[in-house]
Amino acid sequence: MRIRNRTTNYKPLFFAFSVFAMLWVTLLLYAGAYTTSIQAGMAFLDWPLSNSSVNPDGWLTNEDMRAEHSHRLLGAKLGMLAIAMVIWTQLREARVGVRRLAITILVVIVLQGLLGGMRVLFDQLNTGWDHNIVARTFAVFHACGAQITVCMLVAMAAINSRAWIERQAGLKAPVSQNIRRWGYASVAVLFVQIILGAVMRHSGAGLAIPTFPLTPDGSIFPAFWNFPITINWLHRAGAVAATIVLVIFVGKILGSSITRKPLGWLGWTVCALLVIQIFLGAATIWTHKNPVMASNHMVVGAFLLGSTWLLTLLTLRIPVSVSVVQKGADSVGKKQQDSSFGQPAKT
Structure with missing residues (x-):
């Protein structure tokens, strides 16, 4: 129609x-x-x-x-x-x-x-x-x-x-595929972390390990394992993995001349949300699952996922000037020429 x-x-x-x-x-x-x-x-x-x-x-x-x-x-x-x-x-x-x-x-x-x-x-x-x-x-x-x-x-x-x-709707900045892959990886890791958190919450395992950052006996690993303790520990391990992947992703955003100016602010926002989320997760345990603290932890987690997804999405089309696009394209072209130097031309 x-x-x-x-x-x-x-x-x-x-x-x-x-x-x-x-x-x-x-x-x-x-x-x-x-x-x-x-x-x-x-x-x-x-x-x-x-x-x-x-x-x-x-x-x-x-x-x-x-x-x-x-x-x-x-x-x-x-x-x-x-x-x-x-x-x-x-x-x-x-x-x-x-x-x-x-x-x-x-x-x-x-x-x-x-x-x-x-x-x-x-x-x-x-x-x-x-x-x-x-x-x-x-x-x-x-x-x-x-x-x-x-x-x-x-x-x-x-x-x-x-x-x-x-804003330059017809232009697509030559954002590195590597940056986009780290963006997709960040979204995937965060979503897995959210699944682990949901299983933990709805299984009543939020305080299965009642201390943070270490277990009650001062160790990284629990003295014994069952389902509540395992899912709780995996959620903590997932937070470490998510932090590493997000830091790498944001670092690549800030390290690229193509993405630093238009997307840098959002990269720093993701970092700020990550810090807040880690604090809220710890505070949820320290306050023995205070409802407001636990709820904020869940909501900020959604903000973190949404902001990371937005940052990844914007790498597909970012508002840049023609000169920046041309500069990036020239840089990519130069690298391709350097990598193919001395090789026979394809016929």
Whole structure:
């Protein structure tokens, strides 16, 4: 279907809407993290309604009910924002990829709602089972899906920004493939770390090793192992791996003349978020899983993943001048000539 009003131009209102949706998911993330931190996920045994109502009695005065119902309401409103995003892009956006991304965001948010609902309906309080593995599995997938949603909303805001569309939109800076590979590696390592964190949180293993940075006996490795201790230790080891990969990635961003000026600020932002995240992880243990501290740790982790994903995404198209692009291209060409010096020409 061809619609005349579709354009590829920068749309300031839609960009602002995309940023608003990205900020809204932050509220949703915190509400979900706080609900998990105070173990209020089963404040209501039914779903999609709460005690058979969209406005259950007492939900504003009971902390557990307030946390869980707020999470549900914020999720429903994010779904409405996603529907509006799909309609908006279908009517006004000529770029097929943007329209498809909007649809994908809506589908993922719907799936997120279903995963959250399954987590409630398959809880042992409803099933009567002697284990809660199924509900916890849905909870882990729900937590990981939230991070994917964040990254997609970040991408939607980025590709609809003025910088992406108008500033040298036809130019692609010759960013090293090595830089991009480290970016992809950083996103992958962070996502694995988030999976480990989700499994740890929903398994109640956050304090399986109750001291930080060393174990209670002053060692790097625990004196004995079981599942809670193993997943807790792997989450800590993952933090070390993520730190190393992120430092290398940001170092390469700052070390390249092509990426230093346009992306350096975001690289330093990633570093700052990394430091804050490490502190919050340690403080969560030092405060014996204070709900606010634990929730902030989860939300800042999402910020860190989203910022790293944005930094990687922007290496695909960065706002640079023609002279910088030409300089980079000349540099790449010179290296290719040097590496092929003395070799016979291909015929």
